[in-house]
Amino acid sequence: MAQADLSFNSPVAPHGHPDKWKWYHYFTFNVDHKVIGIQYLVTSFLFYLVGGFMAVMLRTELATPDSDFLSPELYNAFLTNHGTIMIFLWIVPAAIGGFGNYLIPLMIGARDMAFPKLNAIAFWLNPPAGALLLGSFYFGGAQAGWTSYPPLSEITANAAQTLWILAIVLVGTSSILGSVNFLVTIWKMRVPSMKWDQIPLFCWAMVATSILALFSTPVLAAGLILLLFDINFGTSFFKPDAGGNVVVYQHLFWFYSHPAVYLMILPIFGIMSEVIPVHARKPIFGYKAIAYSSLTICLVGLFVWVHHMFTSGTPPWMRIFFTISTLIVAVPTGIKIFSWVATLWGGKIRYTTAMLFAVGLLSMFVFGGLSGVTLGTAPFDIHVHDTYYVVGHFHYVLFGGSVFGIYSAVYHWFPKITGRMLNEPLGKIHFVLTFIGTILTFTPMHALGMQGMPRRVAMYDAQFTDLNQLVTVGAYILAVSVIPFYINVLWSWSKGQKAGDNPWNALTLEWTTASPPIIENWDVLPVVTHGPYEYGHEPEEELETVS
Amino acid sequence: MQQIPAPLWTLVIGIVVTLISLWYGQNNNLLPVQASEQAPLVDDFFNVMVTIGTALFIVVQGTIIYSLIRFRRRKGDDTDGLPIEGNLPLEAFWTAIPAIIVVGLGLYSVVVFQDMGGFAPGGHHHGGMMMAQAPQHEMVDVGSPMLAQAGEGGSRQVYGFGASPMVEGNRPDLTVNVTGMQYAWIFRYPDTAIVDGELHVPVGQDVQLLIEAQDVIHSFWVPQFRLKQDALPGQPAELRFVATKEGTYPVVCAELCGAYHGGMRTQVIVHSLEDYAAWEASRVAELPGAAETVAVNPATMTDAEYLTQIAQDIPIEATQIAQLARLSNP
Structure with a gap:
């Protein structure tokens, strides 16, 4: 494939760039969406290790009821930054920044994102944010939880809390810039032959994600800036003894941070809709239902935030309104789950690691979704709010959901990104360890919460010791599970088996170009002749021409 | 299919x-x-x-x-599955x-x-307006200044759980003012001037807790009651319940309130009516005199001083108090 020089003369995008990016180009302000995607992915996978290290520290402390391993201040700093890093520097940048940037132009037949420079700026806001968070440990680390409710956040470790706020505002800005870019790209940059119902479902999911981020992120930024002023400039927006109101912050915070949950899961739903049809060799079941349910989740998801505040001095009508709106989210989510299960039904399922993680996610998400319904109802939430039940629930959907989805995506698209296959036996070891570790770690948490263990504690009642030790064992298994994965990625990137253009015989457009794709993706833009998931419709020659 | x-x-x-x-x-x-x-x-x-x-x-x-x-792929089978794209019914x-x-x-x-009484916190939703007003004022009278403001002018709404439909319109049998502070719960009984680090309530009686926080947000939770209410600085809340089973249950702080949040635990003791009367009488007898009770004003003390004073009543360890003392006097 020696088309790289042709792209120089491409009538569409006559950019001046080399034939192929050298290693050091990945450390620069590069505007290629694939470079930016890889930058996001590599950065986020590094922060995953940092956040994971903190989780191991927390679980080691919790192996015993007393506070005897970390100082309680450091424990709170780790729990705050574990949550913050896993959300803002791992799942969001990996799923949205990484796969969103890498895949969307390739999936819709575009040569790049609509605003390449904006895209690069959005990425380069992330490393300073990470540096601020890590640097905050010099001042003791922010210790008020990732929710940073005042007044606690205003009286604890002020310098570190300020750095924490600045870091979140940076990644929030990054998220807004990225969202504008995704929306305009999907709206305007599709290859002309692609109709609306031929857009891959990952792109639909990213449309919903981007709308949600655009509406909600500015509100978080506003809340955090008020907090910053309270801490540093003597204002009293959230200081009750000076006329402020502590609950207003919670509204501002959760108006973003509940949608943030969907920011972390909608792209993953998109990944599911891509991976499952390819490896089940069947069309996605209910394309339109899945696309519209993403948009429904996006819409309803903007009106559920108070379910995080059922105990925080909330009027009765609000508790009922938000109970019902929260329950409604179960319907579109259920549609997706049932559609994926129906996609498996009647397929020729291939047990690739990508598929194992996708099916594992499906299985985890059923449990996490059901526990989510129970939490959404005010009468039961009053009991389990701020307990380990909540911790178990959101780790089921964020680890069993989002992280499984990111793993699945890596196994699925690594051949496209690097041109080499990941090692399957190592991948399967990785999957089995992750699956067992997830169940062991997060299932007992539900029982702990219902029995009476609150979350965010460094010391707990001795009656909870046994279950906590089980959780800690599970967490160690999860810690070990990443070892085969990182070895696999590092080794396969240079020495893995060559992948070819389309190792999975998939039908979406990213598989019609080279692996890794050339700099402007195609010499001649592809023509869309069929839907993204039309498996089983035509005999093998259709697939042969693609590969 | x-x-x-x-x-x-x-x-x-x-x-x-x-x-x-x-x-x-x-x-x-x-x-x-x-x-x-x-x-x-x-x-x-x-x-x-x-x-x-x-x-x-x-x-x-x-x-x-x-x-x-x-539907697993069999060896040697490279064909696709069924081309089913959906099924509207x-x-x-x-x-x-x-x-x-x-x-x-x-x-x-x-x-x-x-x-559960979720629609009636603060007495704002009791039957008719006239009926609701009178008991409400009496109710908040017994609270601290912060709580007293709650009933006036309607500017401070009280949230939480109030009277269940069974007892709607009734005055509670017992009212306790609950204050959350780093890292202890203080229970004040306005009728008797008892102040305690543990909550004592009679079984089968309609108990009203008026909850607020002194410093940061705490959350009052008794798992065995299935009830939880955040204690918010500057915003009073109510939790009204009838304990149905005698025994000792944990009171847990459920909202992250600082380094020793996990240690902010005490207990609620549900007494039989006789035992409760006996407890109340013994505590009233112990009271050294009204003047001295008033002098115990936690607001003017450091956390460490305050905790030392009530240490025998709450399960907090001496080492933690020492650590606190170190923290508050750097």
Whole structure:
């Protein structure tokens, strides 16, 4: 494939760039969406290790009821930054920044994102944010939880809390810039032959994600800036003894941070809709239902935030309104789950690691979704709010959901990104360890919460010791599970088996170009002749021409 | 679509799944002892959700496992699966079923919420306006200055759980002012001037807690009561309950309130009426005199001083107090 020089003369995008990016180009302000995607992915996978290290520290402390391993201040700093890093520097940048940037132009037949420079700026806001968070440990680390409710956040470790706020505002800005870019790209940059119902479902999911981020992120930024002023400039927006109101912050915070949950899961739903049809060799079941349910989740998801505040001095009508709106989210989510299960039904399922993680996610998400319904109802939430039940629930959907989805995506698209296959036996070891570790770690948490263990504690009642030790064992298994994965990625990137253009015989457009794709993706833009998931419709020659 | 199991199998599986779900819904033993009138309401509601959830869980996971086995790729078979792109009746079915379940759960949760007293915190929703006003003023009179403001002018609404429909319009039998502070709960009995680090209540009586926080947000939680209410600085809240079972239960702080949040635990002791009267009498006898009680003003003390004073009443260790002292005097 020696088309790289042709792209120089491409009538569409006559950019001046080399034939192929050298290693050091990945450390620069590069505007290629694939470079930016890889930058996001590599950065986020590094922060995953940092956040994971903190989780191991927390679980080691919790192996015993007393506070005897970390100082309680450091424990709170780790729990705050574990949550913050896993959300803002791992799942969001990996799923949205990484796969969103890498895949969307390739999936819709575009040569790049609509605003390449904006895209690069959005990425380069992330490393300073990470540096601020890590640097905050010099001042003791922010210790008020990732929710940073005042007044606690205003009286604890002020310098570190300020750095924490600045870091979140940076990644929030990054998220807004990225969202504008995704929306305009999907709206305007599709290859002309692609109709609306031929857009891959990952792109639909990213449309919903981007709308949600655009509406909600500015509100978080506003809340955090008020907090910053309270801490540093003597204002009293959230200081009750000076006329402020502590609950207003919670509204501002959760108006973003509940949608943030969907920011972390909608792209993953998109990944599911891509991976499952390819490896089940069947069309996605209910394309339109899945696309519209993403948009429904996006819409309803903007009106559920108070379910995080059922105990925080909330009027009765609000508790009922938000109970019902929260329950409604179960319907579109259920549609997706049932559609994926129906996609498996009647397929020729291939047990690739990508598929194992996708099916594992499906299985985890059923449990996490059901526990989510129970939490959404005010009468039961009053009991389990701020307990380990909540911790178990959101780790089921964020680890069993989002992280499984990111793993699945890596196994699925690594051949496209690097041109080499990941090692399957190592991948399967990785999957089995992750699956067992997830169940062991997060299932007992539900029982702990219902029995009476609150979350965010460094010391707990001795009656909870046994279950906590089980959780800690599970967490160690999860810690070990990443070892085969990182070895696999590092080794396969240079020495893995060559992948070819389309190792999975998939039908979406990213598989019609080279692996890794050339700099402007195609010499001649592809023509869309069929839907993204039309498996089983035509005999093998259709697939042969693609590969 | 000939893979769909025969109706008979569907029926048998349906009955088995229903039976398992009903059994597990009633026998999950996930929740602790029920010790308040609200607890059985919450538990029945939870058990209904567990029943429905178990059925859905088994059906969906069962279908996944069945598909993984039945529809696995066989060696040498490189063909694709069936080109099924959707099935409108089926999709309508699995949209309608969750929608019906969700509406049902929504209505049920409104009923439970009402029976728990969720619609009547602060006495604002009692019967008629005239009836509500009078007891409300008496009620807040006994509170601290912050709580007293609550009833005036309606500018400070009281939230939480108030009178359940059973006792609506009645004055509570006992009112206790609860203050959360780093890292202890203080219980003040305005009728008797008792101040304690543990909550003592009589069984079967209508108890009203008026909850606020002194420094940061705390959350008052008694797992055995299934009740929780954040203690918010500057915003009073109410928790009204009838304890139904004598015994000692933990009072847990559920909102991150600082480094020793996990140590912010005490207990609630539900006495028989006689024992409660005896406890109250003994504590009143112990009171050194009204003047001295007033002098104990936590606001003017450091946390460490305050905790030292009430250390025998609350389960906090001497080392923690020492650490606190170190923190407050750097």
